[in-house]
Amino acid sequence: MRFDVDTYREIADSLVRNKSRSLLTGFGVFWGIFMLLFLMGGGQGLRQLISANFQGFATNTCILIPDRTTMPWKGMKQGRRWHMTYTDVERMKMMVPELETVTPMVSNWGQEAVLGPNTISGNIKGVYADYQNIEEPQLRYGRYINESDVLHGRKVCVIGKRIYTSLFPQGGDPCGTMIKVGPVYYQVVGVDFNSGNMNINGSADEAIVIPLPIAQKVYQRGNDIDLLCATARKGFKSSQLEDRMRAIMAREHQFDPSDRNAMFVINTEQIFAIVDNLFTGLNFLIWLVGLGTILAGVIGVSNIMMVTVKERTTEIGIRRAIGATPRDILGQIIMESISLTLVAGSFGIVFAVLLLELLKKIVSMATAGASVQADPEFQISFWTAVAAAVLLSLLGVVAGLAPASRAMSIKPVDAMRDE
Amino acid sequence: MLIELKDVNKTYNNGQPLHVLKGINLGIDSGEFVSIMGASGSGKSTLLNILGILDNYDTGEYHIDGRLIKNLSEKQAAAYRNKMIGFIFQSFNLIGFKTAVENVELPLFYQGVNRRKRHELAMQYLDRLGLAGWAGHYPNEMSGGQKQRVAIARALITNPKIILADEPTGALDSKTSEEVMQLLGELNRQDKVTIIVVTHESGVANCTDKIVHIKDGVIGRIEDNREHHSSMFGTQTIMK
Ligand SMILES: Nc1ncnc2c1ncn2[C@@H]1O[C@H](COP(=O)(O)OP(=O)(O)OP(=O)(O)O)[C@@H](O)[C@H]1O
Ligand SMILES: [Mg+2]
Numbered sequence: 001m002r003f004d005v006d007t008y009r010e011i012a013d014s015l016v017r018n019k020s021r022s023l024l025t026g027f028g029v030f031w032g033i034f035m036l037l038f039l040m041g042g043g044q045g046l047r048q049l050i051s052a053n054f055q056g057f058a059t060n061t062c063i064l065i066p067d068r069t070t071m072p073w074k075g076m077k078q079g080r081r082w083h084m085t086y087t088d089v090e091r092m093k094m095m096v097p098e099l100e101t102v103t104p105m106v107s108n109w110g111q112e113a114v115l116g117p118n119t120i121s122g123n124i125k126g127v128y129a130d131y132q133n134i135e136e137p138q139l140r141y142g143r144y145i146n147e148s149d150v151l152h153g154r155k156v157c158v159i160g161k162r163i164y165t166s167l168f169p170q171g172g173d174p175c176g177t178m179i180k181v182g183p184v185y186y187q188v189v190g191v192d193f194n195s196g197n198m199n200i201n202g203s204a205d206e207a208i209v210i211p212l213p214i215a216q217k218v219y220q221r222g223n224d225i226d227l228l229c230a231t232a233r234k235g236f237k238s239s240q241l242e243d244r245m246r247a248i249m250a251r252e253h254q255f256d257p258s259d260r261n262a263m264f265v266i267n268t269e270q271i272f273a274i275v276d277n278l279f280t281g282l283n284f285l286i287w288l289v290g291l292g293t294i295l296a297g298v299i300g301v302s303n304i305m306m307v308t309v310k311e312r313t314t315e316i317g318i319r320r321a322i323g324a325t326p327r328d329i330l331g332q333i334i335m336e337s338i339s340l341t342l343v344a345g346s347f348g349i350v351f352a353v354l355l356l357e358l359l360k361k362i363v364s365m366a367t368a369g370a371s372v373q374a375d376p377e378f379q380i381s382f383w384t385a386v387a388a389a390v391l392l393s394l395l396g397v398v399a400g401l402a403p404a405s406r407a408m409s410i411k412p413v414d415a416m417r418d419e
Numbered sequence: 420m421l422i423e424l425k426d427v428n429k430t431y432n433n434g435q436p437l438h439v440l441k442g443i444n445l446g447i448d449s450g451e452f453v454s455i456m457g458a459s460g461s462g463k464s465t466l467l468n469i470l471g472i473l474d475n476y477d478t479g480e481y482h483i484d485g486r487l488i489k490n491l492s493e494k495q496a497a498a499y500r501n502k503m504i505g506f507i508f509q510s511f512n513l514i515g516f517k518t519a520v521e522n523v524e525l526p527l528f529y530q531g532v533n534r535r536k537r538h539e540l541a542m543q544y545l546d547r548l549g550l551a552g553w554a555g556h557y558p559n560e561m562s563g564g565q566k567q568r569v570a571i572a573r574a575l576i577t578n579p580k581i582i583l584a585d586e587p588t589g590a591l592d593s594k595t596s597e598e599v600m601q602l603l604g605e606l607n608r609q610d611k612v613t614i615i616v617v618t619h620e621s622g623v624a625n626c627t628d629k630i631v632h633i634k635d636g637v638i639g640r641i642e643d644n645r646e647h648h649s650s651m652f653g654t655q656t657i658m659k
Pocket of ligand 2: 463464465585
């Protein structure tokens with residue numbers, strides 16, 4: 001194969017000579033690569049957008065919430081209420097050593113937070129220091145509730161983003177300020193900007209986090225807790241421990257262990273798994289559709305090259321008669337096939353990049369006001385684009401193979417016998 | 420001997436086997452101007468295609484310049500066709516979407532000659548054939564005679580030892596036919612190119628120095644025609 005300017009000019013000429021045919025054939029490849037890249041970028045962005053909802057939340061957590069029993073048990077009627085107590089926390093820690101963190105929560109919704117003229121309704125969450133293992137705070141200012149706050153019964157709080165912006169519209173570090181929540185004054189020690197949508201007992205945005213013993217005292221809850229969060233140690237799945245925890249609770253609080261409704265269990269691991277599976281499936285679909293479309297386009301190219309070769313039998317015969325080797329002919333056909341695929345595909349890549357950029361703009365505009373701070377990346381990476389171009393060249397070669405071998409088999413005598 | 424055929428046989432085997440060349444023995448010296456005549460279907464084109472290595476023969480031997488032409492690889496055959504042999508066809512066989520000069524350049528492209536050089540040479544040859552002004556025209560904008568002259572330029576550009584022409588005047592009127600034959604004669608005399616012309620026009624044959632008659636697949640009479648008296652009409656012009 002000889003390469004010079006004329007080689008390329010000839011390729012360009014033969015593609016331009018059949019303008020509408022090249023255009024239609026190229027469109028198949030264009031659309032295929034566009035679909036693949038656009039779907040890839042879209043899927044990636046969507047995944048990031050959804051993952052942002054789980055931001056900062058431990059992925060291996062069980063949340064146990066007491067509910068009414070739905071089955072009679074040992075002479076007790078169904079529909080009975082039962083309460084979790086702090087003793088359950090200690091019991092779980094002792095009886096299920098596979099658990100890493102076991103931490104309770106006491107909450108109270110709809111508490112008025114007041115500072116000077118500013119008021120906002122928020123949710124009290126009474127927790128221990130190790131609650132941050134469950135819902136990781138993103139502290140803008142100050143610190144989280146610590147062990148000594150709990151030990152000394154300090155009236156301190158960590159406030160969520162919305163509480164902060166409402167009570168401190170002028171901004172700045174609020175730590176040390178006293179705010180009134182419900183009947184009690186608390187000193188602000190931290191501001192949590194966590195914006196994930198996966199929260200226990202209300203959004204972190206509107207939470208006022210205080211030490212749990214204070215919450216129990218203020219709201220006269222005695223030793224009761226609202227719910228219990230437990231994370232499994234590395235190597236264990238929280239879903240595997242669920243049944244054991246259920247059994248322990250059932251024995252202690254006297255309900256039927258098979259009564260699934262007596263205790264409501266949220267398993268984040270399962271939720272994450274569902275989302276993960278969803279995206280694995282989605283990705284598979286994207287590849288299937290994308291590659292399928294490209295393949296259809298490439299088969300179109302192969303087909304049209306076949307027609308071209310047939311039409312140009314005489315021309316190829318003439319070339320062979322004046323000294324072209326079969327390799328020259330092979331090179332010419334393959335190069336044409338690559339060029340068609342690559343040029344059409346490049347437009348597809350560019351179009352996908354442009355459209356993804358637009359999508360990114362639209363999504364970031366739409367989510368600008370939302371509480372979830374996600375900046376999903378819809379755009380494909382540079383190397384993805386390069387890989388796509390390489391893939392296109394390869395597919396171009398593949399598409400050219402059959403027509404080229406046909407062209408190579410053309411003998412000069414056969415070609416020039418004019419019928 | 421530049422060209423030597425010894426008992427060359429060729430049978431076409433599509434469907435009914437057809438024994439076309441039945442033992443051809445022929446020698447042509449360098450610098451000869453030969454025509455091959457014969458009835459339609461007698462195997463003239465078949466013979467010429469074998470001479471031009473466009474087609475294979477079954478048995479016998481064919482030597483060019485003492486080298487046996489048999490079982491060549493496609494690459495070797497392409498190289499021979501490119502460097503040793505120039506072709507001229509009845510239907511011109513120019514490439515329609517290339518201009519005259521691009522058509523003439525093409526053999527040099529396959530030799531790997533660089534772009535400027537081959538353009539220069541192609542223009543030179545077109546000029547020599549009186550077609551300098553037509554270099555940028557496409558074949559469908561030219562007359563038959565002009566097209567055939569472009570084809571001749573293309574055959575000449577690699578400076579081949581042998582030019583093979585299969586009814587080069589078959590599609591031309593008598594006046595242009597004569598011009599083409601004169602041109603070939605000049606090439607033969609001035610450049611000492613060996614020229615073999617297949618024709619069934621006696622006037623055309625009369626322009627050549629030697630007339631080989633082929634009949635039923637074998638060589639018949641070989642006429643010495645250096646006096647150019649073979650055709651009763653051929654002395655002045657080619658009759659159509
Ligand atoms: N590829 C082929 N397959 C089968 N038969 C063929 C083939 N090419 C030529 N023939 C047959 O071989 C015989 C000789 O053909 P050829 O073309 O050599 O004749 P020719 O002398 O050139 O005739 P014309 O003067 O009409 O051009 C004819 O009968 C033709 O039908
Ligand atoms: Mg013939």
